[in-house]
Amino acid sequence: xxxxxxxxxxxxxxxxxRCAANQTLLDVLRDELGLTGAKDGCGGEGECxxxxxxxxxxxxxxxxxFAGQADGANIETIEGLARGEELHPxxxxxxxxxxxQCGFCTPGAIMSAKALLDQNTSPTEEEIKEALSxxxxxxxxxxxxxxxxxxxxxxGSANDR
Amino acid sequence: xxxxxGQRIIRKDAFDKATGKAKYVADIKAEDMxxxxxxxxxxxxxxxxxxxxxAAREVNGVEAVLTSADISGEITHGALIQxxxxxxxxxxxxIGEPVALVIAKTKMAAQKGKERVKxxxxxxxxxxxPVEALKPEAPKVQPSGxxxxxxxxxxxxxxxxxxQADIVLExxxxxxxxxxxxxxxxxxxxxxxxxxxxxxxxxxxxPFEDRDTIARxxxxxxxxVRVKSAVIGGAFGGKEDPELQTLAxxxxxxxxxxxxxxxxxxxxxxxxxxxxxxxxxxxxxVDSKTGKITALHAMAYMDTGAYASYGPAVAGIxxxxxxxxxxxxxxxxxxxxxLTNSPLxxxxxxxxxxxxxxxxxxxxxxxxxxxGMDPIELREINILKPGDKxxxxxxxxxxxxxxxxxxxxxxxxxxxxxxxxxxPGKVTGTGVxxxxxxxxxxxxxxxTSTHRLEWLPNGNVRLYLGAPDLGQGLAVxxxxxxxxxLQIPYDRIETICVDTGxxxxxxxxxxxxxxxxxxxxxIRAADALQAELLGExxxxxxxxxxxxxxHKGEILKGGGAHIPASEITSRLAEEGRTIQKExxxxxxxxxxxxxxxxxxxxxxxxxxxxxxxxxxEVDLALGSVKVTHLVTVNDVGKVINRLGVExxxxxxxxxxxxxxxxxxxxxxxxxxxxxxFTEYLIATTKDMPELESIVLEIPEASGPxxxxxxxxxxxxxxxxxxxxxxxxxxxxxxxxxxISAEVLLEGMKKRQTQ
Numbered sequence: 001x002x003x004x005x006x007x008x009x010x011x012x013x014x015x016x017x018r019c020a021a022n023q024t025l026l027d028v029l030r031d032e033l034g035l036t037g038a039k040d041g042c043g044g045e046g047e048c049x050x051x052x053x054x055x056x057x058x059x060x061x062x063x064x065x066f067a068g069q070a071d072g073a074n075i076e077t078i079e080g081l082a083r084g085e086e087l088h089p090x091x092x093x094x095x096x097x098x099x100x101q102c103g104f105c106t107p108g109a110i111m112s113a114k115a116l117l118d119q120n121t122s123p124t125e126e127e128i129k130e131a132l133s134x135x136x137x138x139x140x141x142x143x144x145x146x147x148x149x150x151x152x153x154x155x156g157s158a159n160d161r
Numbered sequence: 162x163x164x165x166x167g168q169r170i171i172r173k174d175a176f177d178k179a180t181g182k183a184k185y186v187a188d189i190k191a192e193d194m195x196x197x198x199x200x201x202x203x204x205x206x207x208x209x210x211x212x213x214x215x216a217a218r219e220v221n222g223v224e225a226v227l228t229s230a231d232i233s234g235e236i237t238h239g240a241l242i243q244x245x246x247x248x249x250x251x252x253x254x255x256i257g258e259p260v261a262l263v264i265a266k267t268k269m270a271a272q273k274g275k276e277r278v279k280x281x282x283x284x285x286x287x288x289x290x291p292v293e294a295l296k297p298e299a300p301k302v303q304p305s306g307x308x309x310x311x312x313x314x315x316x317x318x319x320x321x322x323x324x325q326a327d328i329v330l331e332x333x334x335x336x337x338x339x340x341x342x343x344x345x346x347x348x349x350x351x352x353x354x355x356x357x358x359x360x361x362x363x364x365x366x367x368p369f370e371d372r373d374t375i376a377r378x379x380x381x382x383x384x385x386v387r388v389k390s391a392v393i394g395g396a397f398g399g400k401e402d403p404e405l406q407t408l409a410x411x412x413x414x415x416x417x418x419x420x421x422x423x424x425x426x427x428x429x430x431x432x433x434x435x436x437x438x439x440x441x442x443x444x445x446x447v448d449s450k451t452g453k454i455t456a457l458h459a460m461a462y463m464d465t466g467a468y469a470s471y472g473p474a475v476a477g478i479x480x481x482x483x484x485x486x487x488x489x490x491x492x493x494x495x496x497x498x499x500l501t502n503s504p505l506x507x508x509x510x511x512x513x514x515x516x517x518x519x520x521x522x523x524x525x526x527x528x529x530x531x532x533g534m535d536p537i538e539l540r541e542i543n544i545l546k547p548g549d550k551x552x553x554x555x556x557x558x559x560x561x562x563x564x565x566x567x568x569x570x571x572x573x574x575x576x577x578x579x580x581x582x583x584x585p586g587k588v589t590g591t592g593v594x595x596x597x598x599x600x601x602x603x604x605x606x607x608x609t610s611t612h613r614l615e616w617l618p619n620g621n622v623r624l625y626l627g628a629p630d631l632g633q634g635l636a637v638x639x640x641x642x643x644x645x646x647l648q649i650p651y652d653r654i655e656t657i658c659v660d661t662g663x664x665x666x667x668x669x670x671x672x673x674x675x676x677x678x679x680x681x682x683x684i685r686a687a688d689a690l691q692a693e694l695l696g697e698x699x700x701x702x703x704x705x706x707x708x709x710x711x712h713k714g715e716i717l718k719g720g721g722a723h724i725p726a727s728e729i730t731s732r733l734a735e736e737g738r739t740i741q742k743e744x745x746x747x748x749x750x751x752x753x754x755x756x757x758x759x760x761x762x763x764x765x766x767x768x769x770x771x772x773x774x775x776x777x778e779v780d781l782a783l784g785s786v787k788v789t790h791l792v793t794v795n796d797v798g799k800v801i802n803r804l805g806v807e808x809x810x811x812x813x814x815x816x817x818x819x820x821x822x823x824x825x826x827x828x829x830x831x832x833x834x835x836x837x838f839t840e841y842l843i844a845t846t847k848d849m850p851e852l853e854s855i856v857l858e859i860p861e862a863s864g865p866x867x868x869x870x871x872x873x874x875x876x877x878x879x880x881x882x883x884x885x886x887x888x889x890x891x892x893x894x895x896x897x898x899x900i901s902a903e904v905l906l907e908g909m910k911k912r913q914t915q
Contacts, residue, residue: 001269020269030188031268034190035181036181036184036187036188037180037181037182038181039185039187039344039345039394040187040346040423041344041345041346041426042426042837042838043346043425043426043427043837045426045837045838045839047426047837047838047839048344048426048838050344077181078179078180078181079180079181081180082180087176087179087180091179091180092179094175094179095171095175095176095179096171098169098171098804098805098807098808100172100175100178100179101395101632101633101634101808101812102343102344102345102393102394102395102631102632102633103174103175103177103178103179103183103392103394103632104185104343104344104345104394104395104632105344106178106179107179107181110179128846129846129847130846130847132845132846133845133846133847134845135846136344136838136843136845137344137812137815138341138342138343138344138395138397138812138815138816138843139395139632139633139808139812140808140811140812140815141808141810141811141812141813141814141815141844141849141852142811142815142844142845142846142849143811143849143852144804144807144808144811145846146846
């Protein structure tokens, strides 16, 4: 198997590594870097959104990006969101609003939401639904996720629902 | 109240899940871990002529290639009937059946090895329809035949009942196969220790059953197998089957290493249990002047796929709910559980009730339309009331008073929905469905749950939860109930989730039973723990135990002295002792509620009730259905954690909606199954309606603080409510799920030409 050398900036840190040419960004994050927050829910078909990370400011399914395509890119993953024990407002809102059940889709959903809020600080409900429409969830019915994103967008807490 | 019942309590695992730290099976990485990959059948039905593993074994990095010949214990397992080979033996019975297991040092080597396993098949005739499979000329899926279970229950005089009716209707309904669709595919990680024991991390609803199955298949003592729950990414009934945990254990045992196995989504579709497809044939008699239903005959044919899994038990609840929530004096039901060459069906959220309710709740609307009565009124005339007996002869208690409230709420909700105007190019309609769901495993089945509490030296209480939290939030509810029982703050409870080496056996997390079962067991454990604490305090303080009382985590001594429990437990720790107490609870099946004439697993004696009211808009040009509003009414007995109850209702609505409108693990024209999320659509943010949840709290006398189970009922009435709304909007009665645009367009076209 052909191997390639890439450098990616993951959560602000430049990392150079060798990997197989057919490895995806998801494989690199999970298997090479031990960042298992991004999940494989559909077998690398780009269908479920559980592997969503932010690449150069855009939410992407990391299972659909070859490692080589990520060379030089700026990657944000769920592991880079909190500052120590201090959670990102989206993480806090997801927890407080009860948007987390089994949690398998949570990292991907939060990253999709972050990519949205980074671009649009006060999205409409329709814009939130659009941004989250590629993130499948079987537990929550999405209602509390959408609430959580609204709460995070207005910088509030779950109590002022 | 220290348990904070009814409040929105934040679960303790949410932090790890929100930060990506939570470890699901696929996230666990052990030193020198090997990867197991399955070679699965590409045939619906075939004889296996030869399995050639030589080329696979030569692949660099491949450590072993195992087939059924490598199994030293029992080659088959099964939840109720031992009919399913861990690895296919001589024949394959469905696409996706595991045939060989390749174990390698890397995922890539395992994949390469898998591609080099050569299997010679001789295809045989396959059958996919449960009614066809019962015909004498049908190919036999198992040598003993395709009918594995049949239930026949009769109550009253069917012929007399039909003769009292002036309207008798016959109709057929069918429901499709759907996937549990949890986002985390099945997985297991098994670690071999030098002392000849195995530790297996699972994503499973029943770790204790897994332990026993693993031991049986490996031919070793259960004492050598320890099963631990990893964080579970959803289950919904689909993680009650032991496939991967057994095979990872087999791989680890044979290679004396650690083996991780994780299904791909494709494998999850073809290799793991689904909701049973079923066909229904109904005959109903009604007195059109009074609206009273006088007789009902229902026949159900369930396709359980190539192996039984939980089919016979699912059939039990399907059978018991074939007459829905109605008091019908003359009833006969006949249910047949049939083997086919489909991927197996088994447990899934609702366990037979979603299937039967689609049929009966559609039929009730058909009757109402026929006799020109409001469907809500027809329901009101016929609903079960406290004191009524079901056709199983099980009497209903006061909790059935939820049904009239469901009716009242349905009227109000429908009235509001009718005020809304359809979007241009669309027609709108509203539909109602009522439902009941059983709780517990059924009479004559071992239905017990045991958990343990330990008072730690630091004053916290540790809960050894003997059953897994599937993601739905069992742990937080159990912690709240433990806090309430001990009158201490909720944050003083810490939980160890099921580990067969450490926790008692809490049983299977299923059947809407675990809040109820664990709560009752924990209350008993808490009582025993308090008594033990007082006894130890009396000894250490050298006083008579009768002079001590327990109050909110403290021991009260005469003269107003308050001694914190930690003072006693830390002194005990110095003696090398701890205070631990188990509590055990068995589901009550009182004699007067469990007539002997029914087969094992029947009847169920406790029920939860619900209503769904749906508003749809149907696009006249496309035939597409959009559910715009859904009002749900659910009786939960008592809300323990409001966030948890709301989460169950909202998530259940999404699954119910998918069942109604698009989910279908269908056999495609090319002979392959729908086996991925590209073709198998589940509800996304864009499909969800405006949702209102009305939660009733009619206490269950035997429930912990009055609580019942809410996990399954939430989705049972959803699909029929939507089907009824589609009829109201279009005049087209769709009798098979999912309600496809094709069927609807054709129906609308037919109506126009009539």
